[in-house]
Amino acid sequence: MTSDFTVPLCSPLAEANDYTSQIHKVFDQHWNTLESERQAMIERIDVWRHDSKERINKYADKQKTLINDHYNRLRPTFDEKYEENLDTANECYDAKQLDLFKDLYKE
Numbered sequence: 001m002t003s004d005f006t007v008p009l010c011s012p013l014a015e016a017n018d019y020t021s022q023i024h025k026v027f028d029q030h031w032n033t034l035e036s037e038r039q040a041m042i043e044r045i046d047v048w049r050h051d052s053k054e055r056i057n058k059y060a061d062k063q064k065t066l067i068n069d070h071y072n073r074l075r076p077t078f079d080e081k082y083e084e085n086l087d088t089a090n091e092c093y094d095a096k097q098l099d100l101f102k103d104l105y106k107e
Helices: 018-094 098-106
Strands: none
């Protein structure tokens, strides 16, 4: 991202008189001050952007950890229910209770 403001004033012409040289000097000093302010503001924005990205990344990582922890807590129950259903299905099938097996399978 560039700015046209970064280009300093042209140098005064060699044939410039005292008052045009003085005008140039005043505006050159103002330009230097404004350019310093512009650069400082851009640097502050860059710092803010960097800090914001870090805060967002930390927050996102924390949320992902919370989600993983939640699902990790669900896993034992999930596995237990899976094993229970497998056991029930095998028992029904082994007992030739096909009607019960078919009902279980539909669920």
